[in-house]
């Protein structure tokens with residue numbers, strides 16, 4: 001799949017949201033159900049890189065959730081807290097076309113995350129099953145509203161493994177449609193497994209597929 005990115009205006013918005021420092025957080029997306037606020041989308045910002053007990057808990061949580069869901073990621077490895085901290089610094093907070101939101105109840109309990117990266121919807125995990133059934137659906141709808149109305153993005157893609165039926169029905173519930181499939185091959189490294197797109201013409205060797213899904217603001 002062709003690599004895309006967000007435009008400069010969108011990157012500027014991500015940067016200004018992520019630069020929140022010294023404990024000051026003023027951006028969040030409210031998540032509503034029947035006109036009642038049930039959750040927040042809270043961006044991960046520079047504040048989350050500070051060395052304090054709250055952030056240690058956050059890194060622990062992200063590591064635990066990543067490991068519990070590794071089979072749904074294109075790169076499968078055993079995440080460590082140190083690695084997660086570095087990833088958050090290098091690949092999220094200091095990457096200009098990426099933003100990641102924690103999904104939190106109104107009482108401040110995190111139960112998942114979701115984000116935007118390189119022109120796509122990205123990194124969806126429900127980390128806790130015992131909180132707010134349907135909460136991720138309402139959270140994604142709130143994020144899409146922000147994407148279309150505030151970021152002025154016209155359409156959004158995502159990649160999901162074709163065998164991830166639960167995630168596919170979740171995305172469909174939020175309005176995404178299946179566009180096409182990408183054949184994948186598995187490569188094994190020393191400490192990781194990677195699912196990579198088969199670029200050559202011979203796609204007979206596909207061991208798994210991505211489904212590329214999209215949603216348009218004109219739907």
Ligand SMILES: CC(C)(COP(=O)(O)OP(=O)(O)OC[C@H]1O[C@@H](n2cnc3c(N)ncnc32)[C@H](O)[C@@H]1OP(=O)(O)O)[C@@H](O)C(=O)NCCC(=O)NCCS
Nearest residue numbers: 069072124125126133134135136137159160164166167170
């Ligand atoms: C994809 C994922 C984030 C979706 O989370 P989720 O918990 O299914 O989403 P929701 O919070 O919206 O809950 C939906 C479930 O609650 C049910 N539900 C109950 N009340 C609901 C309501 N008011 N509105 C919507 N759904 C409701 C739905 O029927 C659905 O259950 P089902 O899947 O058994 O049909 C989650 O499955 C996950 O973390 N998967 C593993 C990681 C992963 O695959 N990520 C995607 C990689 S591309």
